[in-house]
Amino acid sequence: MRFHRTRPARLLLGLALAPLLTGCFASAGDESGERTGKSGSRLRVALAFPPAENLSPYGADATVLSRLGVTEGLTSLDANGSAAPALARSWQREGDRSWLFTLREAAFQDGTDVTPARVAAALTRATEAKPAPAALSGVTLTAEPAGGDRVRVTTESPDPVLPLRLAGPALAVLSPKAYEEKGRVDPVGTATGPFALTEVTGSTAATLDRFDDYWGGLAHVSGIDARFIADGTARTNALRTGQVDMAEAIPVAQAATLDRSLRREIATTRTTSLQLNTRTGPFKDPKLRAAAREAVDTSAFAKDVYEGHADAGTGIYGPAVTWAAGRREQPVGRAEAAVPEGTSITLATYDNRPELPEVAQVLKQQLERAGFRVELEVREYSRIESDALAGKFEAFVVARNTLVDTGDPVAVLASDYTCDGGYNLALLCDRGVDRAVAKAQGAADTSARRSAAMAAEAEILGTDAVVPLVHQRVVTGVGNSVEGVLLDPYERTLVGTGTRR
Structure with missing residues (x-):
């Protein structure tokens, strides 16, 4: 079963916003030499943790993908720690062991549609991962299409917090293309978030472009140039000297050396x-x-x-x-x-x-x-x-x-x-x-x-x-020109559609 999706409103909105965005943000080839996209400036971000598992969505790297706005799950976590809609717009409990999730209209970054069958397949892949994602510790679940735009998730034993569990970064939903290479999951261009990975340079850098068909609307920046800088002093200096626009996890020893206007603490x-x-x-x-x-x-x-x-x-x-x-x-x-x-x-x-x-x-x-x-x-x-x-x-x-x-x-x-x-x-x-x-x-x-x-x-x-x-x-370094940073006590988010510079 496949959704037949229509996007006239989104298309008209994009056409209407294009001239405005082009005028508001920097054009290609500015003096700093930064890369720019179709419209809007690019955001330069320094991250503390180089990929430990080739950006696999199942382990520690899952949070990196989530913080960069690449991946999403059926649900998300709101400021109060409750489950909130993401790829699922609603859900209901059918019994002790079964939940029914209704999907929103959305697309994967490779152009294919998010369907119940593909969501069920992605969740099944997560259950088979070794080691298992931490969110599934002690839990056995199965997922299957349930007709129309719905997915049924059943657990072996009652799980009253399943919607919270499915908000875990390691349970992101990826397109079938992500699983084509046996033994490896490739998040490049296969997720659903507002930014798509286009290139990963080992453990040093990653390039992301705005996903223009994102269900949550058009991101303000045209893309993200991420650098993995494990050394905290080097991250701080990169922000101080204008090499990056944001730097996560500023060391406390370096925080005092930054102007107060550049520090966000949570x-x-x-x-x-x-x-x-x-x-x-x-x-x-x-x-x-x-x-x-x-x-x-x-x-x-x-x-x-x-x-x-x-x-x-x-x-x-x-x-x-x-x-x-x-x-x-x-x-x-x-x-x-x-x-x-x-x-x-x-x-x-x-x-x-x-x-x-x-x-x-x-x-x-x-x-x-x-x-x-x-x-x-x-x-x-x-x-x-x-x-x-x-x-x-x-x-x-x-x-x-x-x-x-x-x-x-x-x-x-x-x-x-x-x-x-x-x-x-x-x-x-x-x-x-x-x-x-x-x-x-x-x-x-x-x-x-x-x-x-x-x-x-x-x-x-x-x-x-x-x-x-x-x-x-946690202290995050944020340049004076940057707005809309997503500071999160759960440390799952950092940039989103409203982040701009």
Whole structure:
């Protein structure tokens, strides 16, 4: 079945706006040498994280694609953390395990139509991905056309937050062309967002052009020239010297060097934590994990390392998750700390977020004072993620947005701390934790689900597999000529149709 789409209103709007846009924005070949498109200027963006997985939509790169306005799912996440329409304009629950989504009229960037069959196929591909997208941790779903413009999504067990789950960046819908090469998913020109990837230069740059047939309207800029600059100082300098119009994740050490008019700060749901390898090595012993946790002084990180741009760690969820504090429970079942007696460990982190190496250095000093012998290892994220997930380090410092995958507070617990979790850096497999997370996953009422999530958090913290260090605020560098930047506490969006310069 195929939709027969008509676009006269959109076409007339584009014809009417073309002269106006051409007059308002810079023409091709301006003095800076930047590339310009059919109408409107191009936006130059510096991103912190080079692709770790060839821009696969299923892993960490999914958020890069979402922030650049390339990909979309059936739903999105609104400012209150609720599911909002995206490729699906509405949905309804049919029973405990089944949901019916009604699609809007939309097109893929390769010119084909978004149809129920193609949406179902894209979701099926996501369920088959290895490792599984974090949003699907602990969930088995099937998708199929349901007649007309509808898609039915069925889960193996009841999933009361499925619309939130489908808003996860890793569950973006791509055209069949994206899956033609066996074992690889290619997002170049196959997504549905306002900007289409046209070229990816390894891990250094990407070129995007405006998708003129985007269902949400014509973007103000004709395209985006993205540069992946892992070094935070270099990103900041690129903004300061006018090489880019926007730079994400400005290091706190560099924020003070930028004019106040160039800084945008927002509280986020990102928590920096110390993850301890519970499967192999010395931290398999819960008593040594307890010793590491007792050695950590979290106040030093918020005050000194983050220079006030963060709050001391209190749990997996921080103050940006406004409902968490009133429901927080004391950790349960903690072991008595052992004496480290020179136990050797490797502590690793990455430098894409420039504060993390300093966090790791302070941690090293704190752990050594407690009696551990610590070797520090720092790499760029794309070169360390696989080793961290494989348990090649005893301890790992990570900055993790606790609501980025689905907006559901339970999802990060399932993906990061259960036996089957797809992003389980602590390699934790604990029956009590799995039971608590499963109970939270089964709660349908919003208030009950949040309370169950906090009970599960207490179980996880009780294992000492994770030590929350700080809850972050993020500083984005934005040029004075840029408007309409999408600052998001969930860090899923950055540029959209209304972003302009």
